[in-house]
Each structure stands twice: as structure tokens, then as C-alpha cells.
Amino acid sequence: MALIVQKYGGSSVADAERIRNVARRIIATKEKGNDVAVVVSAMGDTTDELISLAHQITDEPDERELDVLLSTGEIVSSTLLAMALNSMGYEAVSLSGSQAGIRTDSAYTRARILAVESQRIVKELEGDKIVIVAGFQGITPDMDIATLGRGGSDTTAVALAASLGAQICEVYTDVEGIYTADPRLVPEARKLEEIGYDEMLELASYGSRVIHSRAVELGELYNIPILVASSFTERPGTMIHGGVSMEVRNKVRGIAHDLDIAKVTILGVPDRPGIATQIFEPLARENVSIDTIVQNASVERVTDLTFTVAKNNLPRAMRVVELVAQAIGARECVANSKLGKVSIVGTGMQNAPGYAARMFRTLYEQGINIELITTSEIRITCIIDEARVPDAVVALHRAFELEKEEEQ
Ligand code: ASP
């Protein structure tokens, strides 16, 4: 008998009828002779609503309390789903993250899973029950509840699949899979049948919001195939796995974009050992997570240093950096919060020249100015004016002919 882990996102369990629909899908999987463990997100926009409620009480909610509050969203959906299954004649049991043995570190609101002690789940599965686990949460060494960061239920699901030795982790959402670009921007975007972990990780980290990047990372680490599909249709989704052919004609697999980019530049930075530490240590202490960093070649021992952050981190980053700039004798700090980024991703671009040139030419032909460029072995990212991101995505999709079927 196979063991399957399924995860249902917030929109898939947004109301009673959708919860019943999910229950029917779980039953169909069970009826095929599988053991099923299910992870759920909170119903619809519950998590956003709980966050906003906390902010109506105080500007800076205590993170321990906030995590307990947020964890209730997934408790609600898991219990309702178990009730739906029971009412349809199937034995099901809901478990909170802590009951399910999800052990995390103590970093409230962004905790990492340290271990999954799955004895309880295994016991329930052995009793032929369907197990419903509240996603996005776990328990710290001090027995406090911690959440895994927004979108964290995907990570719960893959961690569970790894620890239970599941055959597959199926992630059900409101889109039909992974597309060559966001179909809301590019109507001719194509659904991929499959994609490699490494490519998916780049797409997820650079703006594709279909699956959490940490879930993909875990999938790769434990070699768990992840299916991304819609809970609203029976159409095939996208399989994320390790055995994808690299030698495909269309060597860009997908385009990701992200509108949440702000840039800080420190001008006239003295170029001497220790300066980068003096700038980035205080930022780390203030919990500002930095994305891209670029330091210019120095002229007469003075240089400029640029980095990017998420837009909501900009005020905090500027506060820190202005103090540091004074301390190290830099000239001034300037910010730009109206940026976005667009990335092309594909393992095929490894060792194949010409991708960067084609990307830059495409943007140039659209009259789009590139502010910063970063690359990995399988990704090229350009940071550009946020208003031009949609045009850039459409033009790049066309330039790399992503609407065409891949030929193996
Ligand atoms: N409910 C949480 C969120 O909205 C976790 C999740 O949906 O994965 O971020």
C-alpha cells in the first residue's frame, strides 16, 4: 500500500463546500488503496485577517503571541476537514503541528523544522485513519508554538512526506501547475509537465508564488517528487522531481518576476578591509534580509555599494545604513523603492552562451533600463523599473519562444 501526502492550500479549503470537495478528493485517493496524510492551510485569507487583527491591537505584536494566534487558522481548517471526512463515513483525525511531532527552532514567525517525530501519525495511519495535519506550525524546544513563515504549509507537507517515506507529496492549489510565466501576465504561458528541483527552486526564490521555496529545497534533499496541481479540476499538474531531461531544445524553462524589490545604494564608501562587515552586520542584527549585493570597482579607494531588500524592509534598512554611512565616512545613501525583477531560469543555459545577450537585447528593444544584473549557473535576473516588469515578462516569453512545446 502506498503512502501519499497531500497538501491543500487556503483557497482550496476557503468555505464549507470547498472543504467537502477536498474531502471527496481525499476519499478517492484512499479508495485507490493508499494511506493518506493531509496537510492543510488556513481557510482563504484567514492568516491575513489574523495578522490584521493583531495589528489593530498593537503596532508590534509580540511574536510568541502572534504565532499562537496564527496557528489557530490551520487548526480550524484541519478540524473541519476531519469532520467532513467523518461525516462521509471515513475515519479521520486532525492533529495540530505539535501533536503531529513537528519540532522547530525558536525563531517565531519564521521557524525552521528541526525534526518530525512521526510516531503519532504512523499510529493513526496504522489504525487505517486519514490523518489531517495543521500546516505552517510546529513546537519549539520550550514547547511553544512557532510558525514557519508565510506559505509554510508546503514545507510542512514535504517535511512530513520525507519523514514518513511517502511515495509522493501532492500540493493542491488554485492554479493547475507551474507555468512558463505567470498566466495573468502572459496568456500564452504554457503549463509544464515536469520541472527539476533546481529550476523550481530558482523560480520559487525569484518570485513564482505557486510553491514555497523551502518546500522545494526539502524535496530535493530527500528526493520526494512533488506534484503541483489544482484542487478544482482533474487536469494533470506539474511534477517537480530530479530526473528531468536537460537536453531540451527550449533551454529557458520559465520566467519568474517579483515586484517586491527596493534598492539601497551607499555612495562614496571608503574601500578598505572590514567595510562590508560594518555595513552588513548591523543589517543582520536588525533582521533585514538582503537579496542582491553589488559593489562597484573602486576608483581611488572609494566605491559605491548597492543592495536590494523587500519593500517593507526599506525603512529599517535605511535607518541602519544611514547611521553606518556616517560612522564609516561614506558620502550618502539613496533608495529606490519602485523596482521589480525579472528572471529567466533553465538548466539548459549552463555552458550555453547567448542567453544573457538575448535577454538584454529583448529588454533594450522594449526600452527598458537594467539597474542591476545577477546570475546563478541556471538563472539570469535583471532588476528594472517595477512598472515595466509586465512588459519585460511578455517580451522575454516571446523572445525565448516559451509558448512552444519542448522537444525532447
Ligand atoms: N496560512 C499560512 C499563510 O497564509 C500558511 C500557508 O498558507 O501555507 O501564509
Ligand code: MG
Ligand atoms: Mg495561505
